[in-house]
Amino acid sequence: MHNYYIYVAFCLSIKSDGPKSMKLLLFTLLICSTAFAELTAQTAAINxxxxxxxxxxxxxxxxxxxxxxxxxxxxxxxxxxxxxxxxxxxxxxxxxxxxxxxxxxxxxxxxxxxxxxxxxxxxxxxxxxxxxxxxxxEGKAPLAGVWRITGRMGDDGKINAIHQTGTRQTYKMLTGTKFQWVAIDPAKKQFSGTGGGSYIFKDGKYTENIEFFSRDNSRVGASLVFDGKLENGDWHHSGLSSKGAKIYEVWSKTAM
The missing domain is CATH 2.40.128.360 (Lipocalin)
Known part of the structure; x- marks a missing residue:
């Protein structure tokens, strides 16, 4: 996808010295747009x-x-x-x-x-x-995407921004029906944990059904219910964690 934009920028930089150059430019742009459309369709097809x-x-x-x-x-x-x-x-x-x-x-x-x-x-x-x-x-749902935690509510009831430090990363991926979170540190080649399964998001309630959990497999088969809403593109997620602790988190979408 990135190569497409670079190539278009290169095409647009060509000086037009006449009708032939303009035709060549338009033809090249048509090829670029066709290739981009095909790539987009392929990406959507495997999502x-x-x-x-x-x-x-x-x-x-x-x-x-x-x-x-x-x-x-x-x-x-x-x-x-x-x-x-x-x-x-x-x-x-x-x-x-x-x-x-x-x-x-x-x-x-x-x-x-x-x-x-x-x-x-x-x-x-x-x-x-x-x-x-x-x-x-097919990966089509309001919450479908890859998310990173960007905020958490403190004891004072205010949502505090979480600023990424170091190289540790936590991602949560949701498709149309499945979810998985991972805690990793690519720079240290370190894996810290994961969990996943199926989910339902309906009428402001987000329910996870756990199918695998690296830290405690006794949790497999459990269902967790949270309040959830999308606000300005962010996912607000609140309720009780798998350990029973009260949480209110804000997650924002990310992409490669």
Whole structure:
């Protein structure tokens, strides 16, 4: 996407010395806009939640706003989770790793994964072989996106801004029906925790149904209900945490 804008800027910098130059410029812009439209359509097509069942293991793959999260769990046991950013380059997903709970040496590495879409399935050619993920949702919902916490209410009832310091990061991704949060530090190749499952957001109530939780798998199967609202593009989230502590948080969207 970024390359598209750079290329258009380059096209616009061409001096027009006559009708031929103008025609060439317009033709080039048409090619650029067509390529951009195709890229946008591809990105929208793979957005959402995907799932693969491997025996009694479940693979969740969430894709939205240039981020991907891939998680494997078995019953209540989290096996591993990994994720990062991606771009679509032709028929490949160009992935850059931000975290990997099973192998920290992979953080910061780049991987090109050939892919194709057919009849509600996402086919990936990974080093281990070809796999087919089944679509769970299309990533369309009011809360769909990738969020970072930017504010928290203090004891005085005022919302205090959270200013990011250091390299530690906390993300929460939501598709149409699935959610996952991760606490990571890419600079230190450190993974601190994750949790996820399905969610419902309706009539000002946000409900999470936990399907995996790295810090305490006894929480798997539990449902947490929060008050939620979108205000000026931010997500206000309040209620009781999994530990029973009162919270009021403000989350803002982010994208690669």
């Amino acid at each position: 959402g939640a995907w799932q693969l069942n491997e025996g009694d293991k479940t693979h969740n793959l969430l894709l939205t706003d240039g981020f991907y999260f891939h998680t494997i769990y078995q019953g209540k046991q989290l096996i591993m989770t990994q994720g990062g950013s991606y771009e679509i380059k032709g028929n490949k997903l160009a992935c850059s790793s931000l975290f990997n709970s099973a192998d920290s040496t992979k953080v910061g590495t780049l991987t090109d994964i050939p892919f194709s879409l057919t009849a509600g399935q996402l086919r990936l050619d990974v080093p281990e072989g070809r796999v087919n993920f089944k679509r769970i949702d």
